[in-house]
Amino acid sequence: MNGRGLITASMRELERVKVIEAVIEGRLRCFQAAERLDLCERQISRLCRRYEADGPAGLVSGKRGQPSNRELPIDLRARAMALVRERYADFGPTLACEKLYECHGVRLAKETVRRWMRDAGLWVPRKQRPPKIHQPRARRACFGELVQIDGSDHHWFEQRAPACTLLVYVDDATSRLMTLHFTATESTFSYFEATRAYIERHGKPVAFYSDRASVFRPTYSRTGARGITQFGRAMYELNIDTFCANSSPAKGRVERANLTLQDRLVKELRLRGIQTMEAANAWAPAFMAAYNARFAKPPRSTFDAHRPLREDENLDTILTWRVVRKVSESLTVLNDRMIWLLEDTPATRRLIGRYIDVWEYPDGRIELRAGGVALPCIAFDELAEIDQGAVVGHKRLGHALRVAQALQAQRDNRRASGSPSRTNRGEPVRAKARRPATKKPREVTLEDWNATVTGTHWSPGGSVLKTTSLER
Numbered sequence: 001m002n003g004r005g006l007i008t009a010s011m012r013e014l015e016r017v018k019v020i021e022a023v024i025e026g027r028l029r030c031f032q033a034a035e036r037l038d039l040c041e042r043q044i045s046r047l048c049r050r051y052e053a054d055g056p057a058g059l060v061s062g063k064r065g066q067p068s069n070r071e072l073p074i075d076l077r078a079r080a081m082a083l084v085r086e087r088y089a090d091f092g093p094t095l096a097c098e099k100l101y102e103c104h105g106v107r108l109a110k111e112t113v114r115r116w117m118r119d120a121g122l123w124v125p126r127k128q129r130p131p132k133i134h135q136p137r138a139r140r141a142c143f144g145e146l147v148q149i150d151g152s153d154h155h156w157f158e159q160r161a162p163a164c165t166l167l168v169y170v171d172d173a174t175s176r177l178m179t180l181h182f183t184a185t186e187s188t189f190s191y192f193e194a195t196r197a198y199i200e201r202h203g204k205p206v207a208f209y210s211d212r213a214s215v216f217r218p219t220y221s222r223t224g225a226r227g228i229t230q231f232g233r234a235m236y237e238l239n240i241d242t243f244c245a246n247s248s249p250a251k252g253r254v255e256r257a258n259l260t261l262q263d264r265l266v267k268e269l270r271l272r273g274i275q276t277m278e279a280a281n282a283w284a285p286a287f288m289a290a291y292n293a294r295f296a297k298p299p300r301s302t303f304d305a306h307r308p309l310r311e312d313e314n315l316d317t318i319l320t321w322r323v324v325r326k327v328s329e330s331l332t333v334l335n336d337r338m339i340w341l342l343e344d345t346p347a348t349r350r351l352i353g354r355y356i357d358v359w360e361y362p363d364g365r366i367e368l369r370a371g372g373v374a375l376p377c378i379a380f381d382e383l384a385e386i387d388q389g390a391v392v393g394h395k396r397l398g399h400a401l402r403v404a405q406a407l408q409a410q411r412d413n414r415r416a417s418g419s420p421s422r423t424n425r426g427e428p429v430r431a432k433a434r435r436p437a438t439k440k441p442r443e444v445t446l447e448d449w450n451a452t453v454t455g456t457h458w459s460p461g462g463s464v465l466k467t468t469s470l471e472r
Helices: 013-025 030-037 039-058 074-087 095-104 110-117 188-202 230-237 248-270 277-295 394-416 447-450
Strands: 147-154 164-169 177-184 209-210 243-246 321-326 332-335 340-343 353-359 364-371 374-375 377-382
Touching: 013 039, 013 353, 030 188, 074 095, 074 110, 074 243, 147 188, 147 230, 147 248, 164 248, 177 188, 177 277, 230 243, 230 321, 248 277, 321 332, 321 447, 332 353, 340 364
Parallel strands: 147 209, 209 243
Antiparallel strands: 147 164, 164 177, 321 353, 332 340, 340 377, 353 364, 364 374
């Protein structure tokens, strides 16, 4: 074979030449050649005629070396890249493509922009980028200078009890376990309880280091500006700084401690037959002592950065949930679907139209305060039967669903027993009086609740579940 087309021919084209020669020489039928080259028989006939007329060069496509019919104009590419260099040099290809069309009317495919930016050196594919290097952070020098905190949702009691959350406080300088607190969910009040136990035992640390959960970092505010959480406000009053980690490896001390606890602590609880959070919290100090004796590291400095509480710092009032509510013209305050009646006095009349503070304590007590003074009030109407869609973080969604199931079962029992409700009688939701039922509906008791989900917001009596906001 001789011909100019064989100089740059590919292996596929060489195969085509051999097949067409075999057809012309009679060694291969047209339908066999069509099957081998994946062409139709008419195309095989055309190729045979072109081969007989021009030789192997006749089999080369006539479009080779010619610009594509779909090729974009050269001036369009130059204009687009000039705009990208001038205004969108640090944009990704997808965003740059969108801005070229929105702002300049240049409509291109994002893969075209990606290829042009890559050829111009304005975009480096992720596979070609050098890997990021994360240098390990050295431990803090002083004990109590930085305490990492986190919650671990796990089956700590295995099959003996439902899953719950363990709040873990780890000192960054020594890797010592400072506090272990078993609780139902990772909520603000749970962290209040754990922090109170920490401060009463060790004192106030310099700073807490946590993740970006809603307990520590608000996601939004009504004014659009980032506000402060209840936990952050309480720590500010105690003069304790709070920092949020950008990633889980950033607070690796407590994350690594969680892995060890999910192995060792679970087995220790099994050996001792512990199956309730109360018993586990009572035994936790003994476990922490054994853990710290084995795994704790000595600090680089002997200085203890913990500070004692000042005389004017009262944990009972600082570790509370505080919101601001407006006093209506009828001397009522609405908070958490509960209406509170203020006593009609000249002092409270002056508060009409003004905002006052509503404090909720961990034990469920509610106080209405104005100017730092508690106001006399009584509960008027509880609108807890209608859920307005509480905001629940993903870490506590499982617990919230278990709470909802228990409350639904309680309401079903009430309806099955013949107890009248506001909704099935057509009465207004705000109506307080109820017809006495022939059979008292069964309430969810503490023992029943432990069989399904352990711990939540209980009334001071400790027997009836209080349906307060799940975010607390």
